[in-house]
Amino acid sequence: MRLFSRENIVKVFKTVVPFLLFVLGPLVANAAALSISPSSGNFEVGNRVVVKVIATSNTPFNAVSGLLSFPSAVFSVESVSKAGSILDFWVTQPTVSKTANTIRFEGVALGGFPGSSGAVVTINLRAINPGTGNFSFQSGQILANDGEGTDITGNLIGATFSVQQATVKPKTPEPKPEVIPEEIQPEPTLRAPEIALGAKYGAQAIVGTSEYPGAQALLTFVATDGTKIFILGEADLEGEFTLLVPSSLRRGTYNVTAVLVKADKTNSETSNMIIVKIGNILDDVGWEISLLILLLILLILYLLLRIHFHLGQDLDKNIKHEIHDAENVVHKSFDILREDIIDYDNQKLPLAEHKRMTGIKKDISEAEKIIDKKIKNIGF
Structure with missing residues (x-):
């Protein structure tokens, strides 16, 4: 029977496809989006237009930032409001640059946002000239509430509005816009924390000391x-904190600072800055991709075993001994992978991430059984 017969190719695909779906599925499912609402509309010169920046995600997140460009020839920006925002602490207050025609915002939800969608900022515009105005994101980012700062940003969706010359209408008083009280973020009044590079669970961590037990520690990389x-x-109760350096960081050098925020939103001055270097090439990809690479290596090894066995059916026992050794390598590779997952799972993870790790360990064992069975029952 031919080695690469249709039947054998089907067998290989039945092995590979579940791996790919298992590894890549979460990457697609977790994608979040920043958008403008409404996404389109027709207005007249002089109209007041209210738009919102909306963050949408099916997984919890805790930080949103963006740089939005607006068409200054068609619209003027009267104000940017934080009222009703899903974010409750602003790293950078929403600002408007009339020279660059941009709106910048950068904030966090201290308790995290559970998902679905919510308004980040509300922008009050005025139509000033006829034309078509495009609002687009120059950049945008949504970070998962997973303790890793995982970037789950997917689409950045802008908006297009058309403005026509105003028609002659009887003059009527323009209705006053509804004013929603905006919570004022206190100026920094607390003493700045001190941070240093340390270790936790054998990995790099940011170790901090402060005078504020139970306060939220916000690290910026x-x-x-x-x-x-x-x-x-x-x-903690002593005002100290130790946070792992996120494994989601790519290779490079990072400047790290910390801010303490109490329950009443009073906050500290920024801490001293430290430098953290991430040097592993595998840090350029997520752990899911690293897992995929390992699975593909194991798959290639499996295919090589099939070829060796096929070509060596009539050869001496040395070839079969090599196959047995290769089989042991497969098991050892899975053991190493399993140990890495267990080490990661032993960290203080969110409940959802812990459940995900449990599922991954189960799937790894199932994958090992599948490959082991195929090695033991090779046939053409």
Whole structure:
């Protein structure tokens, strides 16, 4: 029987496809989006237009940032409001640049946001000239509430509005817009924490001391290209905190600072800055991709075993001994993978992530059984 017969190819696909779906599925399912609501509309010169920046995700998140460009030739920005926002602490207050025609915002939800969708900021516009105006995100980011600052950003969806010359209408008083009280974020008044690079569970961690037991600790990791990752933790009864350096960080150098935020939103000055270097090439990809790479290596090994066995059916016992050794390598590889997952699961993980790790360990064992069975029952 031919080695690459249709039947054998089908067998291989039945092995590979579940692995790919299992590993890549969460990457697609967890994608979040930033959008403008409404996404389109027709207005006249002089109209007041209210739009919202909406964050949408099917997984919990705790940080949102964005840089939105607006068409200054068609619309003017009268104000940007935080009222009704799902974010309750602003790393960078929403600001409007009339020279760059951009709106910047950057904040966190201290308790996390459970998912679905919610407004980040509300933008009050005025139509000033006829034309078509496009609102688009120059950049945007939504970070998962997973203790890792995982970037789950998917689509950045803008909006397009058309403005026509105003028609002649009887003058009527323009209705006053509804004013929603906006919570004022206190200026920093607390003493800044002190941070240093330490270790936890054998991994790099940010160790901090403060005078504020139970306060939220907000770490900001800034890459050389300006990309930011936010990590939230909590100070213990002594005001100390130890937070792992996120494994989601890519290779590079990061400037790290910390801010303490109490329950009443009073907050501290920014801590001293420390530098953290991430040097492993595998840090450029997520653990899911690393797992996929390992599974593909195991699959290639499995195919090589099939070829060796097929070509060596009539050869001496040395070939079969090599196959037996290769089988042991497969088991040892799975043992190493299983140990890595267990080490990761032993960390203080969110409940959802812990359940995910439990499922992964189960699937790894099932994958090992499948490959082991196929090695033992090779036939053409």
